[in-house]
Amino acid sequence: MTGIDRMAAVAATEFRLAFRNRWVLLSTLAFTLFALALAFLGSGPSGALKVDALTLTAASLSTLTVYLVPLMALLVSYDSIAGEIERGTLALVLATPLKRGELVLAKFCGHLAVLALAIAIGYGIAGAVIAGVHGADDAGLLAWGRLLVTAILLGAVFIALGMALSGLPRQTGTAAALAIGAWLILVVLYDLALLGAVIVDQGGVFTKTVFPALVLANPGDAFRLYNLALIEANAPIAGLDGLAHTLPFPVSSALAVLVLWLFASLAVAWALTRRIRP
Amino acid sequence: MTDAAILSVEQLTIRFSAVTALDGVSLAVAPGERVALLGHNGAGKSTLFKTVLGFLKPAGGHLSIAGAAPGSDVARRAVSYLPEQVVFPKALTGAEVLTHFARLKGVAPKAAMPLLETVGIADAAGRAVGTYSKGMRQRLGLAQALIGAPRLLLLDEPTSGLDPVSRREFYAVLEASARAGTAVLLSSHSLSEIENRIDRIAILAKGKLRAEGSLADLSRRAGLPIRIRVEAAEGRVEAVEARLGGERVNGRSVVITCRAEEKVGALARLAELGADVADIDIALPDLDDVYRHYSGTTVQGAAQ
Numbered sequence: 309m310t311g312i313d314r315m316a317a318v319a320a321t322e323f324r325l326a327f328r329n330r331w332v333l334l335s336t337l338a339f340t341l342f343a344l345a346l347a348f349l350g351s352g353p354s355g356a357l358k359v360d361a362l363t364l365t366a367a368s369l370s371t372l373t374v375y376l377v378p379l380m381a382l383l384v385s386y387d388s389i390a391g392e393i394e395r396g397t398l399a400l401v402l403a404t405p406l407k408r409g410e411l412v413l414a415k416f417c418g419h420l421a422v423l424a425l426a427i428a429i430g431y432g433i434a435g436a437v438i439a440g441v442h443g444a445d446d447a448g449l450l451a452w453g454r455l456l457v458t459a460i461l462l463g464a465v466f467i468a469l470g471m472a473l474s475g476l477p478r479q480t481g482t483a484a485a486l487a488i489g490a491w492l493i494l495v496v497l498y499d500l501a502l503l504g505a506v507i508v509d510q511g512g513v514f515t516k517t518v519f520p521a522l523v524l525a526n527p528g529d530a531f532r533l534y535n536l537a538l539i540e541a542n543a544p545i546a547g548l549d550g551l552a553h554t555l556p557f558p559v560s561s562a563l564a565v566l567v568l569w570l571f572a573s574l575a576v577a578w579a580l581t582r583r584i585r586p
Numbered sequence: 587m588t589d590a591a592i593l594s595v596e597q598l599t600i601r602f603s604a605v606t607a608l609d610g611v612s613l614a615v616a617p618g619e620r621v622a623l624l625g626h627n628g629a630g631k632s633t634l635f636k637t638v639l640g641f642l643k644p645a646g647g648h649l650s651i652a653g654a655a656p657g658s659d660v661a662r663r664a665v666s667y668l669p670e671q672v673v674f675p676k677a678l679t680g681a682e683v684l685t686h687f688a689r690l691k692g693v694a695p696k697a698a699m700p701l702l703e704t705v706g707i708a709d710a711a712g713r714a715v716g717t718y719s720k721g722m723r724q725r726l727g728l729a730q731a732l733i734g735a736p737r738l739l740l741l742d743e744p745t746s747g748l749d750p751v752s753r754r755e756f757y758a759v760l761e762a763s764a765r766a767g768t769a770v771l772l773s774s775h776s777l778s779e780i781e782n783r784i785d786r787i788a789i790l791a792k793g794k795l796r797a798e799g800s801l802a803d804l805s806r807r808a809g810l811p812i813r814i815r816v817e818a819a820e821g822r823v824e825a826v827e828a829r830l831g832g833e834r835v836n837g838r839s840v841v842i843t844c845r846a847e848e849k850v851g852a853l854a855r856l857a858e859l860g861a862d863v864a865d866i867d868i869a870l871p872d873l874d875d876v877y878r879h880y881s882g883t884t885v886q887g888a889a890q
Contacts, residue, residue, distance in 0.1 A: 310692050317689030321678070328677035395673040400730070403639050403667035403740075404690040405659060585641050 315414035322418025339430025362448030385470030386487035399586035468573035475580030534562035598647035625790035631773040666736035676716030741772035810871035
């Protein structure tokens with residue numbers, strides 16, 4: 309039980325720090341504002357299309373979430389290990405009975421609690437406002453709830469990824485650069501490269517077989533595909549997301565990909581933390 | 587003695603690729619004993635601490651903490667550490683930092699709070715660490731290290747940057763802990779700072795243990811000369827020099843040097859000079875001379 313106590317102490321301190329630094333407030337505001345902005349920019353055509361406003365906004369918000377949540381997750385976790393090395397507190401913490409695995413897991417839990425709270429409040433407020441203004445049906449509420457929960461899962465993946473990257477360098481500056489690099493590659497460049505390949509391939513073997521697997525392998529895309537595939541087909545979907553309805557895998561495989569990323573990243577974070585000499 | 591030691595280091599060797607950071611170092615610290623590790627930057631002091639904490643794997647030798655391997659659960663519970671430079675989160679209060687570490691060490695936070703009083707920052711317990719002075723942060727660090735009355739305290743240059751008053755109080759707290767049975771191993775740059783505050787000294791240079799013993803022991807073994815400066819009465823400097831030998835300085839004084847055991851004899855000869863001597867001034871080798879003697883690269887074989 310003492311291991312649980314130690315982990316609770318680490319997680320509670322991380323959570324408290326995020327509150328003190330106003331990180332919770334700022335990220336909650338960001339999530340609320342972006343979701344509301346999308347809702348009231350995106351709700352214009354909903355009357356004509358006879359699609360629930362909540363469903364429609366969930367569809368567009370799933371695309372925005374792919375950019376916003378990983379960024380916030382990396383921001384909260386990138387200096388979790390490197391920062392402690394730089395401040396000299398890692399040596400102090402690891403001199404106590406706290407194990408390295410406990411440290412990684414507890415920090416992850418603390419960060420995740422912070423991010424989950426911000427997403428739940430932010431998307432919760434936005435969802436309530438949209439439902440209040442436009443009304444909501446069951447499908448809309450379900451889509452919104454699914455979005456909220458999977459956004460937290462996506463956040464968990466990128467928190468773990470940020471911690472793994474944080475275990476590589478000894479300086480927070482380098483850790484920040486790695487985090488930004490990871491975000492650019494996974495969230496922006498990956499999709500661009502795939503689209504480029506599809507255009508070059510012109511409907512060949514690559515497009516039919518390799519491409520869907522590659523899209524699914526990316527945690528951001530897996531999140532988006534999962535949400536879009538389960539949203540009613542009459543919501544307008546364009547571009548890469550058209551794959552959501554023609555995906556040659558079961559929808560749950562997208563969730564499996566996210567969970568796989570999560571555990572792999574945590575394992576790497578743990579392995580890297582084990583070899584650190586504080 | 588070795589059986590009772592909380593920390594026992596035998597022939598410890600630590601290598602970083604090509605560099606040998608510690609080379610056959612042996613050291614033991616018993617409960618209630620205060621031992622200072624002296625050495626220049628890079629002498630291996632921090633490396634020794636990190637090995638005791640289990641962060642570094644020895645290339646050779648053996649060490650045990652409370653009879654257990656470094657980094658083991660038993661060892662971690664026995665040891666408390668204060669790194670040389672530690673920056674606690676600025677947004678937390680002193681009480682919160684202490685609570686955090688108490689929970690990590692499995693001690694009830696309430697039981698740890700009186701330590702803020704012990705180190706003299708109880709008034710600032712509710713203030714953010716960001717508002718603390720350097721001295722207060724160091725005191726908080728010490729309070730953190732004292733949580734749960736550890737059996738071995740490892741303090742890496744704990745007093746660097748402290749003012750003399752804080753320093754004195756710092757050593758007073760250490761003395762109280764040692765009297766309660768805690769073994770203290772601390773590192774320092776300066777021998778004069780730890781005079782009368784430490785039971786034993788170990789001098790490290792370039793990863794080797796150059797000398798070990800009490801301060802008086804080390805001074806005696808160093809055999810550094812005593813300087814006696816004799817100021818002659820008006821016009822008598824030649825006569826004094828003729829009787830004593832030594833070296834003439836600034837026209838009126840003669841400086842003679844002798845070994846510690848020759849001091850009384852030298853003073854007796856001085857007394858015979860009677861009115862020729864206006865004043866005498868005896869300079870014992872100072873502590874930094876002793877330190878330089880052992881840590882200097884020119885001195886060989888001082889360790890044995």
